[in-house]
Amino acid sequence: LQPSNSFISELLLIFEIILCFIKELAINNNEILIEDFIRQWSKLSRYNMMLTDICEEFSEFSLKHIIELYELIEQQDADLFNNTIIDDKFKIPLEEQMKKSINDCIDYYNQSESKISAKVFALALKRFIYRFLSIDSNIENLNLNKYFLDFTLNLWPNYIKEELVEKLFPTCLLVSHAYSCYIFINEEIEKIKEKQNKEKKLKFKL
Structure with a gap:
């Protein structure tokens, strides 16, 4: 995955939303696939097109990887600041x-x-x-x-x-x-x- 600068920023926002959902809904099952979790609420979001891309890119990862993935994306985005x-x-x-x-x-x-x-x-x-x-x-x-x-x-x-x-x-x-x-x-x-x-x-x- 070699996303553009704007894609990285949007991706980071999506992962922040996912983290908020996990916290607010008190999700305890960290084995749920990110793809399955996203599809539960993607129809309610204005990010439908991008959510489809995320499902494809992170289809093998579950919620237990969410922090690590967020920090990896954040690391790329942080490298862009000046x-x-x-x-x-x-x-x-x-x-x-x-x-x-x-x-x-x-x-x-x-x-x-x-x-x-x-x-x-x-x-x-x-x-x-x-x-x-x-x-x-x-x-x-x-x-x-x-x-x-x-x-x-x-x-x-x-x-x-x-x-x-x-x-x-x-x-x-x-x-x-x-x-x-x-x-x-x-x-x-x-x-x-x-x-x-x-x-x-x-x-x-x-």
Whole structure:
């Protein structure tokens, strides 16, 4: 499946509706096929044409896959966001102490179980930015841990240890720092990649 940008956005909306239906109807049988679930209410929706496409694309998946599929679609959609859709009030620069606090809790080399993987941290930030900062809101002065320690928001992958996040997540960050934090971590990841590539090349020459 290689959907267009508009298709991704519409697909994301449909999955949000499905999630709402599951919650409101208190659906307990997660073995129901997404296709069968959709067909129960597709005639009532203005998205009939698109629902047909979804039934075809996800015919093998059941409701137990819905969160994973939603996050996969959201990941593609989040990759499309750019500076123009994020208000400047959410791009407050990080202070040096904040950068230190971030680096103290992050593992850039995926070698430590006592720290949060940099890639996982960046993914959680991307999800947060997409879900909360791409709309106009007045949350810039709230502490960022209000959201990142609320595991019902599913910002973190399922395999991340909640107690690790609770222990290490920086308390000095506000929502207004989220975008700068995301940029900072990704820049650090790229720096380390470049350093590792240079080291590999030197070893190869030797």
